[in-house]
Amino acid sequence: MSASTGHGGAPLLEARDVARHYSVGTGFLRPRATVRALDGVSFERSRGRTLAVVGESGCGKSTLARQLALLETPTSGTLRIEGVDVAHADGAARRALRRTVQMVFQNPFASLNPRKRIGAALAEPLAINRPELGRAERTERAAAMLARVGLRPEHIGRYPHMFSGGQRQRIAIARALMLEPQIVVADEPVSALDVSIQAQVLNLLMDLQAETAVAYVFISHNLAVVELIADEVVVMYLGRVMERAPKAALFAAPRHPYTRALLASTPRVGATRGREALARAASTAFASELASPLALPSGCVFRARCPHAVAACADVRPPLEELGGGHAAACIRVREIG
């Protein structure tokens, strides 16, 4: 992990055993239960690179995004941004960190205030975090950012409903970049968009990274998008990391049975796959669906759906074992199954 240290020595982003649990009611007069939405997640991230977090509904990827964007504080574990421990930061320090981390959400129809003109939406982060800038300066920066994400100057006075989904997502990206953050956490930023618009927005994200060296934490369920945009990939399942690897290694030689099932299930257009692949995916994949996060199984959380599961899988929670080359997998049979 030595390559991932940032300019200042400390990694830009460092998570150590980060957990986030929620207490939920299970019904009238019943005891409250704990949902382990995020359960011991660790990784590091350096400047100008893209970490992709993949997994299905309920795997904890959006919970992770909320911790990284300082919208919530982890229940346990350490999360450091630019070396600052988030849990122990006071109000001023948290405000400073918010300038470092910004967020882009999935649904551009819900993430923009419908009653606010685009110019005002873009200038607002500056008004809050950079009060020393004058109004004219803020408007000027908003206009410049609008041009950078490929929108026209006259758009600054318009309302969100006057834009298409792709344009709104450009605006949301522009707003996230207004404070020149080091990290942008993007939670499913292209999943609400059509294929051709998705390509435009992915191009924009890649261009902006080349210009500004911003690091992305790119949260997605779409493996094809991840394969294109990521440098490193973390695969999550029911709040835990199943596999972590540099992108090329993960897609060329996935080691965890869950990652393999996920890759096999993704429908693709192409000569290497076909109808047989579909049948294979459905059979090798899963007899059952996701376990309830309220009653996680003992040992490995994936064992109920795993084709390689043995009795020992129920005994211990498999640690994330380093396999060399930055590749790690949480499976006790990882060396047997090849």
Next chain:
Amino acid sequence: MAMNERPPLLEVRGLTVEFPVGGGASLVAVDDVSFHVDAGEVVGIVGESGSGKSVTALALMGLVDEPGRVRAERLVFAGGDLQRMTARERRSLLGNDIAMIFQDPMTSLNPSFTVAFQLMETLALHEGGSRRARRARALELLRAVEIADAELRLDAFPHQLSGGMSQRVMLAMAIACSPRLLIADEPTTALDVTVQAQMLALLKKLQEERGMALLLITHDLGVVAEVVDRVLVMYGGQVVETAPVPLAFDVPRHPYTEALLAALPERNLGRRRLSALPGIVPGAFDRPHGCLLSPRCPHVQPRCRGERPALFPLDESRARCFFPLPTHAEVGLP
């Protein structure tokens, strides 16, 4: 296509759906769409938001509400003219011979009733029988759609089911009367990939076992590639290309199909930029005079801007383009 001597199960010619938008103007959601579905065939309609693919399905089902206007030269199912039927005749056709499942299974089920109640209600409407017989049939249907612990699920309420299970219940309801055509509008879009793979395999299996025709509407080219026999590509309410499936993706003849394929992330690995069509789909008020794709098309010629192309027949496909893309043979590829 193989059964040319037999009339198709569903024949649609010149289907147009318009919604008035005030001032005498109207939004053309579906523009002169023609296609057919043979018995037991899997046909896909693929397109982006606003391409008219869902409205096409709703028009077939007779579910386009006022003030929408549906017109067609021909709308024939199994020899019966859908436009000449009385409302009652058409209703009995739906559910019995044509069934439909929708994208969002969570909102398609009634949250106040159990799975058994809803399945038995469908059965009472279409085939009758005693309560006990209908409950047995409901269980049989849940087993047919491979729901785990089917007996337990009978008395579950929709909120107790996952998205994948809800979609299986919807499918159980749809196949209850052994329809000859199942219309599935984005049936797996709301599901996770691993559940999607199971669902697609199940749809394909039921379709093959029951000899049912399937009209699959989706935005996902990967889903089309893995399930469908023949695809219609829609853009701006029009069919721009139709072709058998491996061919449509190996040798696209319409620039829009080519652009959709080129924009797929998996076709751009290792590149700095994805190939992306500039601009967006035309809206109600900026439909071009000529070819609908002309403002965005990389191969546009002066003729394309002045004149609307028809859906020209090519070797094995049809493309709505004056200058269709060459086949592999034409450019000297194997």
